[in-house]
Amino acid sequence: MSEWGIGKPVRRREDDRFIRGRGQYTDDINRPNQTHAVFVRSPHAHALIRSIDLEEANAAPGVLAILTGKDVAEDGLAGLICGWTVHSKDGSEMKAGGHPILAAEKVRYVGDHVVLVLAETKAQALAAADLVLVDYEPLPAVSLKNSTEPGSAQVHDEAPGNLCFEWELGDKAATEDAFSKAARTVSIDLANNRLVPNAMEPRAAIGDYDAGRDEYTLWTTSQNPHVARLVLSAFVGVAPEHKLRVIAPDVGGGFGSKIFIYPEETACAWASKKIGRPIKWTADRSEAFLADAHGRDHLSHAELALDEDGKFLGLKVKTKANLGAYLSTFSAAVPTYLYGTLLSGQYDIPAIYVEVDGVYTTTSPVDAYRGAGRPEATYIVERIVETAARETGFDPAEMRRMNFVKTFPHQTPVIMNYDIGDFEASLDKALEVADYAGFPDRKEEAAKRGKLRGIGFSTYIEACGIAPSAAVGSLGAGVGLWESAEVQVAPTGKIEVFTGSHSHGQGHETTFAQLVSERTGLPLEDIEIIHGDTGRVQFGMGTYGSRSGAVGMSAIFKAIDKVEAKARKIAAQLMEAAEDDVVLENGAFTVKGTDKSLSWPEVTLAAYTGHGFDTAEIEPGLKESAFYDPLNFTFPAGCHICEVEIDPETGVTEIVNFTAIDDFGTIINPMIVEGQVHGGLVQGIGQALYEHGIYDEESGQLMTGSFMDYCMPRADNFPGFKLGFTPTVCPSNPMGMKGCGEAGAIGSPPAVINAITDALGIKDIPMPATPARVWAAIQNSATPKAA
Amino acid sequence: MPVVTMTVNGKSVSGEVEGRTLLVNFIRDQLNLTGTHVGCDTSQCGACVVHIDGKAVKSCATLALQADGADVTTIEGLAAGGDLHPVQRAFKEHHGLQCGFCTPGMIMTAVDMIRRKPELDEKTVREELEGNLCRCTGYHNIVKAILAASEEMRA
């Protein structure tokens, strides 16, 4: 194993540019002769566009062009698409309303795109945008609550009653049967609060059309540039695929929000040909709040059936999921196949039935945000299990243990086949690290200080390694979810790896190189990881769903297999040895049992000179490509234990202890994995305690549209976290990896709310559990437990 | 248009600005020093923090004209003579960054924090980071990095 190999906490190579301020994010790039774009957005949640008057704006200084939906239509561009088709219970296809680049007839949320203003400077574009006069006829706003009420306004004519789909999964009859035999049932109503992703780098784009070559280049803040190119060419029709290059340079966080293809970058690419100059657009934070796809936003009712011993017999869930005003790139998949399929949690539940109504509202589109469907599922399961433990008098840890899946593989009633895991191992380790046994003493001590102390569990499971292409294809995905890699060895032996994964904080330039170093024995400085450019990387499905290790690295692994096989063949001929006797170890090819050896560069140079081996049998050169399609999902799982102290005077909740013990399979770089968990935990605890995207029911205005109103988690909201790992090696990919990017955000919200409700002795408190809500709950609860 | 002159990373620079031009735009657009970032429009994220006369300042909340005659250091100027500042080193050593977008502001804030508070503890570091948002790291390793750098610089 090399000193940079798998399992080592190698310091990140990409840090050198970031800590010196030499990163290159989209907004840091400027093109010669560049112009600036500003979008005129809808101030109404819902309105008809009567007319657009551009006369004054067109005459403003510096204005180059002002474009509307009419121009988009004249150029024959189609709207944006949703890449996943979901079917309703009755077999009918989901009802997808059009998703225009620029709205021409009707606006459907505050921030919807209406007019594109292009000017010499951003200040001039902003000034001209102010002079654009759009005459609106306002219509009533549509909220998650009122969307399906009779008489509600219609967001899309295609979707009567604002219902996009009525989806179901599981065996309804078997589940009803389980409930009929139950000794007792537990039920709970839960809201999963709407979140705004808020990657720190706002979205940005530069469209640059080269008339000489009739080619477009689009720099954009994307987690998946090849998918963006595919959508913009095949579906929207901006340019043929081979005439469009999409580059996602350094990207400042994504968390899902930069997976999607939005109107802004589409418009910048398209319009750069119209004006014959590059166009740059950078969102300000207020635009990001309005027009980035949001996450979560479910209302659910769940029921759990138990036998007299506390064993789970069945689970029923009914959910209303907000899709927002338009279907975003993957939005139909999130509250369905990424959600319902995880409702078995870590438990052996014989029967499950879930129904999800996906509804349109006059709010920003809702799509994948860190965890995407899996946090919502985990919230249901872990809240109802905790409630069941309380109502039946079981210890919450023991009730979980009793119902855990203990043998693998395990087929759940909701599609997933868990391949491996050890749920008791993570629970036991978490109980120990969190000192569960000492909790009663700590609670008593806290009570003496007038504080209410509570403890909460979450034993979560998620599905990553997204995904086996045939499986997702049969469930409605319009794409395959494999990954690609090319490994190109130069004559001098240096290696360039072209990966379809995209790093926007995950540290792939380090971890992917660790794998290559492990396999070849080369030092990291001889290995370069290239990503985020359709002009250099053959293809890629991108980074989301914690897939880049299990899927992206597996593709690299396969490509290295091919490179190694070929290099060994060449080395064998060079050393006149049998191929089977040649091994690659510590950067050299050696003939077993002899002192014959050739260094890596000696062999790679020979590959390019074509000397010393038979080029009729072995082609010269050393470059191999692989496409890796996963065999199964992977199933990261773990146990989170949260301990809180609440000040009954103020309602302020303090997280005093947080333990996360996770099973991510093989870990390439523990330092980076811990960092991913830390970040996920803060987003998950942020959801539980602070964050809430709120639209006014009446007006449809976004009430939390800035960092002044939307409470972002800050450093002083948290203690240090206690982490640990209990790995089981994933059998379905060559390195045994499961994925770690989202676990923190998936596991933590129910742990926090379980701790708060434990402290207060109440059944539920809505997220975010703000001081005002906690204080009110204390006032309303009949028997405050301490102080 | 008025002309501002200031020292940025040890070099004297001047340029024409509008009265409303923010220091961050002068730095990014006119000086082409793009290490200083813009993460919000309400002066809350701290991605834009630079030093003016040695003190951490949000350059999105400062007019370019206000910095006339000042000595400004941006993230690009922190590694004196190419050697990393101890805070920069500590951020790398302790994995205090992921996407890197908040990092320049975090590092500039941390340098000023260590200058002002020779006796830093975890609670103080967390409180002092009130004006800096990071969406990636969960702050855990940023706090660790700042404490380590503070210790190293005191030694």
Ligand code: FES
């Ligand atoms: S840009 Fe956010 S505080 Fe300055």
Ligand code: FES
């Ligand atoms: S490292 Fe990405 S925002 Fe801090």
